[in-house]
Amino acid sequence: MIRIGIIGTGGMAHAHARSFQRIKGVRLAAACDLDPNRVQDYGKEFGITDLYTDLDAMLKNADMDAVSIVTPDSSHAPISLQAIAAGKHVLCEKPLAVTYPDAKKMVQAAKRKKVINMVNFSYRNSSALMKAADMAAKGMFGEIKHVDAHYLQSWLSSRVWGDWKTSSGWLWRLSSEHGSKGVLGDVGVHILDFASFPVGPMKTIHCRLKTFPKVKGNRIGEYKLDANDSAIMTVEYANGALGTVSTTRYATGHANTVALSLHGTDGAVRINLDRSYTEMDVTRGKDRHTCTWKTITCGRTPDMYKRFVESIRTGVQDQPDFARGAEIQKALDACFVSDAEDRTVRL
Ligand SMILES: NC(=O)c1ccc[n+]([C@@H]2O[C@H](COP(=O)([O-])OP(=O)(O)OC[C@H]3O[C@@H](n4cnc5c(N)ncnc54)[C@H](O)[C@@H]3O)[C@@H](O)[C@H]2O)c1
Known part of the structure; x- marks a missing residue:
């Protein structure tokens, strides 16, 4: 079973949840959003009970192998770097970051930690x-x-x-x-x-x-x-x-x-x-x-979600x-x- 945590539970996070739930052997293990009402509603909709409004707490306590980052663009880099440091595989929404230097830091961090890393160019x-x-x-x-x-x-x-x-x-x-x-x-x-x-x-x-x-x-x-x-x-x-x-x-x-x-x-x-x-x-x-x-x-x-999960499974x-x-x-x-x-x- 591959356990995924969703970070950011707004509009696009619904597509992430629906897509991951369609994949056999994948479980939505946790979700996090700064907005407590939004994360509660999302938890109810997708049957997730391990809910957070604080990323540190999620990364420390939630039982998960990977995260899917679906927050606004400027937070992609800091959240990815934090998740990678915690040893999680990361699917990050596009754009990967807001600057090339930040994007490079993400590439290097993922390489160092040897985690699967993908950007959701969904087309x-x-x-x-x-x-x-x-x-x-x-x-x-x-x-x-x-x-x-x-x-x-x-x-x-x-x-x-x-x-x-x-x-x-x-x-x-x-x-x-x-x-x-x-x-x-x-x-x-x-x-x-x-x-x-x-x-x-x-x-x-x-x-x-x-x-x-x-x-x-x-x-x-x-x-x-x-x-x-x-x-x-x-x-x-x-x-x-x-x-x-x-x-x-x-x-x-x-x-x-x-x-x-x-x-x-x-x-x-x-x-x-x-x-x-x-x-x-x-x-x-x-x-x-x-x-x-x-x-x-x-x-x-x-689709991108299946590719991400398959990469985690195979290590390729x-x-x-x-x-x-x-x-x-x-x-x-x-x-x-x-x-x-x-x-x-x-x-
Ligand atoms: N790949 C695609 O086709 C596609 C389509 C739509 C959106 N997106 C991307 O998805 C991301 C989210 O877009 P959206 O339309 O869902 O936005 P949205 O505003 O509907 O949702 C973003 C959510 O993130 C939460 N949030 C903000 N900062 C956070 C943080 N630091 N930690 C946790 N939660 C935080 C907000 O409270 C909100 O609920 C964007 O980067 C966007 O570019 C990609």
């Missing part, structure tokens, strides 16, 4: 992405020259996910003081991983960030609304391909669109997760001369690990430098 759950990466690695699209990736949300211009003005779960995402790196840190990390996983490492990045005025004084209660809402990036990959990556919370008409297309000298692939996690369109060989696309069904791939570290999280963090830091200095940054 790796798409079997279409895994298949596209495999085909790209085998050269089945030829040399990749052009990459288009976008992650589109609209919760600032619609009520698709409720009213952001009245929910702390949305408001902290708009506030640097609350540890948010804006849309770039929130979902930009996903799309940077989604694009560069099949294409390979990024060599340079140029980024433009924008924070739009939203309410009078740009403040709601304790939340100063200063984090970026939109990010547009141009990327040169180490293999020479050029690409665009964009993300925004103002893509009216899109709830949560994650899409990627890779174009190579012998073929191309298109993935759009709104349509399917398991299907992709491919054109290859002669088909490319007529722009004929065929849909390929890609079966299933284990799966991907994406903290080192991958740190690589993406480096790109994120570069985006802020690029935007501030209006220049391309080498990674």
